Amino acid sequence: xxxxxxxxxxxxxxxxxxxxxxxxxxxxxxxxxxxxxxxxxxxxxxxxxxxxxxxxxxxxxxxxxxxxxxxxxxxxxxxxxxxxxxxxxxxxxxxxxxxxxxxxxxxxxxxxxxxxxxxxxxxxxxxxxxxxxxxxxxxxxxxxxxxxxxxxxxxxxxxxxxxxxxxxxxxxxxxxxxxxxxxxxxxxxxxxxxxxxxxxxxxxxxxxxxxxxxxxxxxxxxxxxxxxxxxxxxxxxxxxxxxxxxxxxxxxxxxxxxxxxxxxxxxxxxxxxxxxxxxxxxxxxxxxxxxxxxxxxxxxxxxxxxxxxxxxxxxxxxxxxxxxxxxxxxxxxxxxxxxxxxxxxxxxxxxxxxxxxxxxxxxxxxxxxx
Numbered sequence: 001x002x003x004x005x006x007x008x009x010x011x012x013x014x015x016x017x018x019x020x021x022x023x024x025x026x027x028x029x030x031x032x033x034x035x036x037x038x039x040x041x042x043x044x045x046x047x048x049x050x051x052x053x054x055x056x057x058x059x060x061x062x063x064x065x066x067x068x069x070x071x072x073x074x075x076x077x078x079x080x081x082x083x084x085x086x087x088x089x090x091x092x093x094x095x096x097x098x099x100x101x102x103x104x105x106x107x108x109x110x111x112x113x114x115x116x117x118x119x120x121x122x123x124x125x126x127x128x129x130x131x132x133x134x135x136x137x138x139x140x141x142x143x144x145x146x147x148x149x150x151x152x153x154x155x156x157x158x159x160x161x162x163x164x165x166x167x168x169x170x171x172x173x174x175x176x177x178x179x180x181x182x183x184x185x186x187x188x189x190x191x192x193x194x195x196x197x198x199x200x201x202x203x204x205x206x207x208x209x210x211x212x213x214x215x216x217x218x219x220x221x222x223x224x225x226x227x228x229x230x231x232x233x234x235x236x237x238x239x240x241x242x243x244x245x246x247x248x249x250x251x252x253x254x255x256x257x258x259x260x261x262x263x264x265x266x267x268x269x270x271x272x273x274x275x276x277x278x279x280x281x282x283x284x285x286x287x288x289x290x291x292x293x294x295x296x297x298x299x300x301x302x303x304x305x306x307x308x309x310x311x312x313x314x315x316x317x318x319x320x321x322x323x324x325x326x327x328x329x330x331x332x333x334x335x336x337x338x339x340x341x342x343x344x345x346x347x348x349x350x351x352x353x354x355x356x357x358x359x360x361x362x363x364x365x366x367x368x369x370x
Contacts (some may be wrong), residue, residue, distance in 0.1 A: 001030070004085045005078065007037035011044030013055065013232070013258050014202065016089045016113050018283040019144070019168050021046050026171070026357035029054060032364065035081065037074060037096070039063070045258055056364060067235070070237075071095070074343040079103045084368050088138075089113060091130040093300060097137035107367040110138040111166075112152035114280040124148040139309045140367055144168045145281040164363065169356035172346045175263045175290035177339035185268035194227040198269035200262060200284050203234030208298070210236075211275040211316060213243055216252050218322040221320050223329055228253045231265055234354055251350060267293035271325060275316055276301055285311065286351040292339025294328060296321055307349045308342050 024034050027115050035056040038044065046058055060073045078086065078099045084108040086100035093110075100108040131152065134141075141163045143149035149163040157163050186192045198215065201207040209230060216228045229254065230240070237255065244253045259265060266272070271297040272288040279301045288295045289308045299313045306313075314320055328335065346352060 001033055002085065002368055003033045003035070003083045004037050004087050004364065005037065005081060005083045005096070006087045006089065007074070007096045008039050009036055009044075009089055010040075010042070011036060011038055011047045011050065012222045014043075015168065015283050017044065017251075018170075019113070021049065021354050022168075022170055022283075023357050023360055024053065024055075026315060026353050027197060027361055032361060035083075037077060039064070039070065044272075045260075063171070075099050078105065084265055085113060085364060091134060092138070094130050094133050095210055097134060100259075101137050106370075107140065107364075108138050109140040109142055109367075110134045110152075111265075112141075112148040112280075113168075114141040114148060114151060114278075115171045138221060139364075140164070140186070142166050145302055147302040148280050162358065165358055166363070167350045167356055168281050168286065169351045169353040170283060170286045170290065171353050172290045172343070172349075174352075175287045177292045178267045181264040182267040183362055185264050189229075189268075191227050191254075191268075194225045195271075195332065196227050196229060196269050197271045197273050197325070198229045198231065198265065199273050200231040200265070200287075201274065201288070202232050203230065203236045203240055205236065206277055206279075207216060207232075207234070208275045208277050209240055211242065211318065212273055213240065213247060213249060214318045215273070215275075215325075217247055217249060219325060220249075220252055224322070226252065226318050228263070229256055229269065230254065231256045231257050231259055231262070247338050262287065263291070267292060269293055270336075271296065271328070273321075274298065274301065275321075278335075281305055286346065290343045290346045294343035296325065305351070307351065309343050310342055335360060345358060 011017055035059045037060060039060055039062045040142040041059050055354045058077050063070060074095060083105055086096045087107050087109045088096040089111050092111060093113060097108045141153055143163050143165055153163050175260060199212055203209055212228055215260060216226055219226045244250055266288060275298045277300055280301055285295060285305045294310045297311060298315050299315050
């Protein structure tokens, strides 16, 4: 059995966590075993799911809480865990690479999940130092896409084929449009006759839900039955709730928090919207396409994820988004009929987990046996 230690991850409901969950659920657990190091003591949304699959989850202090204790505990886990691979997600987890090499872990992977990140001068310096360290200590460089590879590893490493792409694949079948689930969800929220715009993301500056509040305010002038469903939690929740009150949108915006029924919610949406200021390779866009949704996406987001013709990239201009959505509102019934056929196009694509999980297993196997 190949034992893999993943760090750092919150095991909440973000892109890295979705990647790990989608891949591990489609791997042979008799041949591959995943454990996790989580900074901090918050129990993540997906933690129990991984424990049920046999994983160990090690919570360690964050760097802010106790850096020395974090270092010591991670060192002990790596030293005595008999791991074949340390798989480090993002440059902030490079401690795993350093300790992995120190304790003789043969395969040390650094994995870029971000295509762009808003950085101040201090963060840029830290990242540049981290990149030099990871080039020295990592044996394998992975990225979720071309843009993410370029952002962390640079054009030279990308062109030299030092970086390998492992796509953020999903279980397409699980996300196919389902009219019964749509009706059930819409009835439960009393939005059966509404025109529903949905967003599934952390409530944060990066994900830019403020833009969506302005968009709904604009749209409601011409489409009074418009509703916005915000699925997720995050540091901006209180500020967004305050904005909703000030903008008199309380009857237009629903905060649903973190949910386990994302496929059903996507079926309930009429439009998916992702106005992010920056992104890696958002898994949720693969999920939305599998549900056959028309998705409006900021032009800051990579085009690599586009498989269907229902992804529309636009600059962050409220009037422009409102105009385009208003046009589609007239076609809502026809678009609803097309959703299953649209979602079927995701089968056999580079985001179909039934094909992609084998690629990661093969990579692990080859690197361990090299």
